[in-house]
Amino acid sequence: MPAAMNKNGMVTEIHTRIRKEPFTANYELVGRELGRGKFAVVKKCVEKATGKQFAAKFLRKRRKGADCRVDILNEIAVLESAKESPYVVGLHEVYETNSEIVLVLECAAGGEIFNQCVADNDEAFTEKDVVRLAKQILTGVAFLHQNNVVHLDLKPQNILLTSVRPLGDIRIVDFGLSRRMDSVTEVREILGTPEYVAPEILNYEPISTATDMWSIGVLIYVMLTGESPFLGDDKQETFLNISQVNVDYSQETFEEVSSLAVDFIKSLLVKNPRKRATAEECLNHPWLNSHPHSHPHLHTRAASSLDEPETSQSESEPESPASSPELGLIGSYLMCPGKGELKAGRDTFSFSEPPFPTRTEIQQELIC
């Protein structure tokens, strides 16, 4: 295990200088809030010295009564390790006050791809757009995986665009749940978005880079159809759909979408993580090297079944839920580098149990 990594797979050694002067000495906040998450507010700002625009992410250090500074250091360390990738949001500077850490990030002015996923007009993606953006997402994720980082929260709200018109390039954001996979480590708490989590998360089985690949399968499904493949009427139904890999591949849902695209998604929404395509394998899939027509705009039917996130403009309480309901699993996960041979001894989550299994200790055996 690298020296600066704790047993939860979090890296705490960073190279960026943490500035202690007030953030407002060097930046001016402009315009409206760009977004918010569970513990952060993101606002547009301008660097006084250069006039350049950035996105300032204000992260609270105390969350639910606990000091979470190490989690923020981990997020910074992951951003540092991915700075060579054009598809991972750039980190410019870091500021710290008694209560907050401010990450000054490259501003992705086009916002979340979520907006195009729910669009029902000419703002919606064409299949050609999705092919181009999928290549970028996979190139970014392949870079993370080559560097032994797993994102663990890939969803349309965390894939941003540099511009909307013309359609720009993607930037992957929100490394708050990311972990290093350099050695077998344990993760105790997984907070994610129910619709995007892989079956191994629900079953408390080991996490690997394949866990991200499941989420990419869901993401591409949503980008092409405007529908969320596993979303049920409640969390329990969503979990059941995920666990049973209950996916609708009907022609009606994939109207105007090529069969190569469906084949691509099928290579990712596979229950066994070892049988799921890797990012590298995906990049070689014929769909990504095909040339679908640029029209029509996809899912121009009635708006999709996706939950629209509430983007609150309020300044006050960053802990309020921002997007679709969160998943909160407290468990014990093993993280396995690569696709090692895994043997998990956990009995499967029963859906007669409450929707949030809270088992704290699971015996697992790992043969890598």
Ligand SMILES: Nc1ncnc2c1ncn2[C@@H]1O[C@H](COP(=O)(O)OP(=O)(O)OP(=O)(O)O)[C@@H](O)[C@H]1O
């Ligand atoms: N660099 C950026 N440029 C523009 N908008 C951004 C940027 N970073 C984040 N945002 C916006 O702010 C939102 C919240 O940011 P982020 O997901 O990083 O916060 P978080 O608190 O870690 O979220 P979560 O609760 O999902 O873990 C994003 O979904 C996006 O809409």
